[in-house]
Amino acid sequence: MASLDPKDNPSRPWTLLSPALTAILLLLVIPVCFIAVYSFWLRTATGADVAGFHLDNWAEVLTDSFYRDILLFTLWIAFATTVICALVGYVPAYFIATTQYRHKAFLLLLLMLPFWISYIIRTMSWINILGVSGVVNVALQWVGLTGEPLQMLYNQWTVIVGLVHFLLPFMILNLYVSLYGIDRNLVDAARSLGCTGWQAFREVTLPLSLPGLAAGSLLCFVLAAGTYITPLVLGGPTDAMFANLVFDAIITQLNWPLGSALSLVLLILLGGLVILYNRFVGMSQIAKSFG
Amino acid sequence: MSETDHHAVDLRGVVKRYGDFTAVHRTDLSIEEGSFLTLLGPSGCGKTTTLRMIAGLTSITEGEVAIKGRRVNDLPIHKRNLGVVFQNYALFPHKTVWDNVAFGLKYRKTPADETKRRVGEALELVQLPHAADRAPSQLSGGQQQRIALARAIVVRPDVLLLDEPLSALDANLREDMRVELKRIQHTLGITTIFVTHDQSEALAMSDRIVVMSDGRVEQVGDPQAVYNRPASEFVAGFLGNSNILPARILAREGERAEVEVEGLGALLATVEPQDPRPLARGETVKLAIRAEKLALSPAIGAEAPGPDAAALAGRIATVDYQGQVARYFLEAGQRQLQSVNAIDEHPLPEGAEVSIRVRARDCVILPA
Ligand SMILES: Nc1ncnc2c1ncn2[C@@H]1O[C@H](COP(=O)(O)OP(=O)(O)OP(=O)(O)O)[C@@H](O)[C@H]1O
Ligand SMILES: [Mg+2]
Numbered sequence: 133m134a135s136l137d138p139k140d141n142p143s144r145p146w147t148l149l150s151p152a153l154t155a156i157l158l159l160l161v162i163p164v165c166f167i168a169v170y171s172f173w174l175r176t177a178t179g180a181d182v183a184g185f186h187l188d189n190w191a192e193v194l195t196d197s198f199y200r201d202i203l204l205f206t207l208w209i210a211f212a213t214t215v216i217c218a219l220v221g222y223v224p225a226y227f228i229a230t231t232q233y234r235h236k237a238f239l240l241l242l243l244m245l246p247f248w249i250s251y252i253i254r255t256m257s258w259i260n261i262l263g264v265s266g267v268v269n270v271a272l273q274w275v276g277l278t279g280e281p282l283q284m285l286y287n288q289w290t291v292i293v294g295l296v297h298f299l300l301p302f303m304i305l306n307l308y309v310s311l312y313g314i315d316r317n318l319v320d321a322a323r324s325l326g327c328t329g330w331q332a333f334r335e336v337t338l339p340l341s342l343p344g345l346a347a348g349s350l351l352c353f354v355l356a357a358g359t360y361i362t363p364l365v366l367g368g369p370t371d372a373m374f375a376n377l378v379f380d381a382i383i384t385q386l387n388w389p390l391g392s393a394l395s396l397v398l399l400i401l402l403g404g405l406v407i408l409y410n411r412f413v414g415m416s417q418i419a420k421s422f423g
Numbered sequence: 424m425s426e427t428d429h430h431a432v433d434l435r436g437v438v439k440r441y442g443d444f445t446a447v448h449r450t451d452l453s454i455e456e457g458s459f460l461t462l463l464g465p466s467g468c469g470k471t472t473t474l475r476m477i478a479g480l481t482s483i484t485e486g487e488v489a490i491k492g493r494r495v496n497d498l499p500i501h502k503r504n505l506g507v508v509f510q511n512y513a514l515f516p517h518k519t520v521w522d523n524v525a526f527g528l529k530y531r532k533t534p535a536d537e538t539k540r541r542v543g544e545a546l547e548l549v550q551l552p553h554a555a556d557r558a559p560s561q562l563s564g565g566q567q568q569r570i571a572l573a574r575a576i577v578v579r580p581d582v583l584l585l586d587e588p589l590s591a592l593d594a595n596l597r598e599d600m601r602v603e604l605k606r607i608q609h610t611l612g613i614t615t616i617f618v619t620h621d622q623s624e625a626l627a628m629s630d631r632i633v634v635m636s637d638g639r640v641e642q643v644g645d646p647q648a649v650y651n652r653p654a655s656e657f658v659a660g661f662l663g664n665s666n667i668l669p670a671r672i673l674a675r676e677g678e679r680a681e682v683e684v685e686g687l688g689a690l691l692a693t694v695e696p697q698d699p700r701p702l703a704r705g706e707t708v709k710l711a712i713r714a715e716k717l718a719l720s721p722a723i724g725a726e727a728p729g730p731d732a733a734a735l736a737g738r739i740a741t742v743d744y745q746g747q748v749a750r751y752f753l754e755a756g757q758r759q760l761q762s763v764n765a766i767d768e769h770p771l772p773e774g775a776e777v778s779i780r781v782r783a784r785d786c787v788i789l790p791a
Contacts, residue, residue, distance in 0.1 A: 315511065315513060317509045317511060317513035318513050318515060318516075320478075320480050320500075320507070320509070320513070321507065321509060321513040321515075321574075322515070322526070323480070323500045323501050324478060324480070324500055324501070324503075324505055324506070324507040324575075325501075325526050325527035325530060325574070325578065326501045326527055326530030326531055326578070327501055327530055328499075328501055331501075331530070335515075335526075336515060339517050340516070340517060
């Protein structure tokens with residue numbers, strides 16, 4: 133019989149991982165290498181790409197304040213989205229983790245429900261809610277609070293609302309996992325030693341849920357910073373985010389070298405964030421909420 | 424001064440229900456200042472629930488709980504000044520040993536120098552003075568248990584509540600900690616309520632034992648009383664090994680009663696002077712005799728049983744050899760009996776005819 137102990141069969145883990153590793157290599161590593169090479173090419177006025185080692189794209193991306201401003205705006209949107217997700221998501225995560233309700237699994241299923249509907253449709257649904265003839269405006273006019281419909285859509289706040297809507301389940305799930313793992317006796321112990329309920333939360337529950345908060349925040353931040361559909365659908369003309377620049381460069385202007393350089397900037401920035409997170413918290417925390 | 428002044432804890436008609444299910448039936452209980460009381464019973468009998476009601480961690484459905492004569496039903500747990508030790512230690516994993524132990528003092532606004540002194544003393548008392556800077560995860564199970572104890576006693580609680588604190592330790596360590604815990608309790612003179620399902624723990628440590636079953640108190644008494652004079656069939660069966668035999672009262676005279684055991688014959692039993700039962704002739708009862716109280720000797724050349732004792736003839740069906748002692752399964756009359764006897768070199772052989780001595784003072788009459 134074949135032994136399952138990896139020590140007896142050192143190649144076994146690699147054998148089992150090989151399909152996944154092949155996929156990652158073919159679909160991720162090699163394309164990123166192509167993009168890296170592309171970013172040093174040059175697009176001429178005639179529209180032809182010149183191969184070679186030109187630093188022009190990188191010089192443009194790294195010095196032009198246009199790109200820097202949009203990058204800062206992107207980081208701001210991602211940051212605001214993450215903070216709101218954390219604040220709004222903590223309460224339901226805490227509730228699901230601590231409830232004595234018998235159908236806890238059902239509550240978790242409800243949390244997954246939005247994933248059954250396309251992200252684009254969920255984003256567009258805000259037009260029916262906040263638009264000029266949307267639910268909110270119709271209601272306000274019906275009550276008589278406003279005569280004219282309010283212009284609520286197409287600004288950075290609707291982008292943030294759309295992103296929070298999209299990313300909240302990721303945050304709640306990560307928070308839930310770490311809150312659920314906290315031994316209830318710890319809270320009881322803190323209470324018996326003189327803490328009020330709120331003090332016990334601050335001393336025990338909150339610090340022990342920080343790994344989940346960090347994992348949820350990382351996911352929210354990275355996904356928010358890389359989004360281009362939400363600003364496209366819910367943002368105004370000045371609310372372009374960094375991924376929209378990549379989209380524009382590659383799809384609209386067909387400037388692949390510039391688009392490659394832009395996308396690498398975002399990749400390096402978010403990759404750096406993931407490395408920092410891994411250094412201080414560890415990737416296993418994220419794995420927990422998917423296992 | 425009222426009667427309850429020297430009671431550390433009083434339960435009066437306390438009931439706990441979860442929906443239709445009654446976890447703890449009407450219970451009255453008083454715990455003397457400075458004493459060590461054990462709640463003993465099988466899994467699910469309501470020990471933890473009772474303890475948590477005293478602690479204020481579980482609400483009380485009916486009745487009242489008083490600590491030092493003061494009703495605490497509506498006093499939240501953080502104002503009750505209790506020390507609680509949990510089965511899984513429940514040390515704060517993100518705090519050092521020092522911060523764990525100092526935790527309760529922090530919320531009592533203890534000055535820094537006094538905190539330092541008292542945490543030091545507590546760590547000294549549990550014999551871990553050098554563990555202060557470690558994380559709980561760097562300690563062994565027994566050490567974690569000591570720190571949990573230090574954390575609970577450093578605040579000088581009115582009552583120390585321990586929920587199966589030793590059950591997660593391995594057997595040897597458990598016996599050491601048992602002695603240790605008793606020493607600390609004795610040194611501090613702290614009122615202690617200890618929950619366990621282990622009868623030997625209960626017998627070794629307690630001033631008083633409360634035996635519980637199915638949410639009811641079966642018997643309250645000191646260890647000898649509970650062991651030697653069980654009040655019910657449940658108690659007789661739960662502590663040690665007892666022969667429990669259906670019987671009928673033949674006659675009663677003061678502290679002696681003669682009973683007829685079905686399929687075995689007449690035996691003498693002892694009745695406690697304060698026993699309120701009439702035990703009239705013809706009443707059906709149960710007779711309990713501990714296995715180690717049935718003394719065996721070879722049938723040939725057996726001595727006379729002496730006054731207040733009877734000798735039964737029996738045969739050894741099986742022998743369970745356990746080193747110092749042997750457990751014998753006997754056939755006597757139409758009944759089967761168990762006997763545990765010390766071994767002098769060799770156990771008695773299987774199939775041997777024996778004489779079984781039954782003393783009146785070892786026979787306890789239980790309700791049928
Ligand atoms: N929150 C609850 N809801 C419903 N029933 C409960 C609850 N807590 C405890 N019970 C029930 O109450 C009874 C007593 O429980 P308890 O925990 O007090 O038992 P225990 O004597 O401590 O047992 P163990 O030795 O297993 O710890 C059990 O039947 C248990 O199922
Ligand atoms: Mg229990």
